[in-house]
Amino acid sequence: MKQSFFIIIITSLLFLCSCTETKKTWQLTETIDLGDITPIGFTFQKDHIWITDGDHNQLVKVNHKGEIQQTFPDFERPMHLAILDETLYIPEYGSDKIIKFDNGQRSFLEIPDSLDSPAGVSLLEKEIAIADFYHHRILFFNGQNWMSIGEEGKAPGQLYYPTDVEILTDKIVVADAYNNRIQVFDKNGKSQQVIGMAEKMNAATGVYADNDFLYITDFEKDRVLIYEHDGTLSQIIADGINKPTDLMVKDKNLYIANYKGKNLLKFEKN
């Protein structure tokens, strides 16, 4: 009887230890100061970072220390950008265009429908998704046809000022900004999940998703929330965060752009 009791306790302790070990959390390891840049979106290309500086209407190329390498002016409120095959795709909130930026050359992405303040774009192979802010929708190209996903409103399936979007292989993840939530759609435009209502976010402005987690910036509450794909809250990060607008995981590090803090934060898992 006594032996069985000990075996149960030891097994339980081993189980608890293994749980603790697997539950790694993101910890702030570096703050990359961006000087006067007010970042809205960012993405990586080789050994540098592209940042859209919304307040100053420019695209800025910085190194990993935040030192400016090149500046490209005359954008009209550039927002959450994306990169595919060395071409940057930059939504211009002020001009209602998606700019294709390749080695300093600018052209427009052809879209068969009008946009009203595009705030985010995502590309995956031939697929393109655009967060169309004032039209309260996602404009999605599935490789063959364009379709409109969502309409103005607060119910599941409806959007209220979407500001960012991310395409995964099987779903489209949307920063449903002023509904204060993440909304997940399938690629036919059907709403699958609404995530984050319990956390009472205030302006869910930037989203990133990978195979493990969904990440969202809670702009007004100065925090980032990380969810498992089933909607379970995994971690809330507040350390160093000051009006966050965008985030992404690169080389196993999580990067977060602070609009008001004018910096990029780097987090590592431990």
Add this chain to the structure above:
Amino acid sequence: MKNNIIILVAIFLLGISFQATAQSESMDAFTVQVDGLGCPFCAYGLEKKFKELKGIKQVKIEMETGIMDFTYPAEKDLSIERVSQQVEKAGYTPVSVYIKRGDGRIEKSEQKEAPVLAADDIQNLEIFVAGNCGMCKARIEKTAMKLDDVQSAVWDQETKQLTISASSKLKKADLEKAIAKAGHDTKNAKAKTATYNSLPGCCHYERVQ
């Protein structure tokens, strides 16, 4: 031949200069200091919507300073009051307006001075006001400060409490009514749906039941 070219160039330059003068005389230049530009998504959008106003030109907003510049046809004689209303309608909260008319006249908005109150006449009031962001804060505080008897007003974005210092003559119900009229629910006064709907997206707080 050389002389002719010089004369032609001079006439051309004079023409450009005359055109530029005529252009500036036909337009009034406005500088508006606005408050509460915390959220870039709304602020950029409002800037864009403002640009769509008929006749408006050269709209430029500096997010960091909150200074908005634009020009407007002088013949329309846009007043300081109308500018303030238009700016408010676009979702911004104007702090000051400066106009340089096409004919050179300068006009400035008057800043309301806080009333000087006797120590035994001061009351501190605290009320709940629903709101979300920096733009809400600017709107709520400006609305409270517009009331005659209010000396100071501070709204806390976290607690949603508006704390004011005012003359004892000010009734709490009047304060709540004024705030609701600006689009923000309080516990005892609700904003009209149309007013609420006209607020910028980021200001769409959860309605008080």
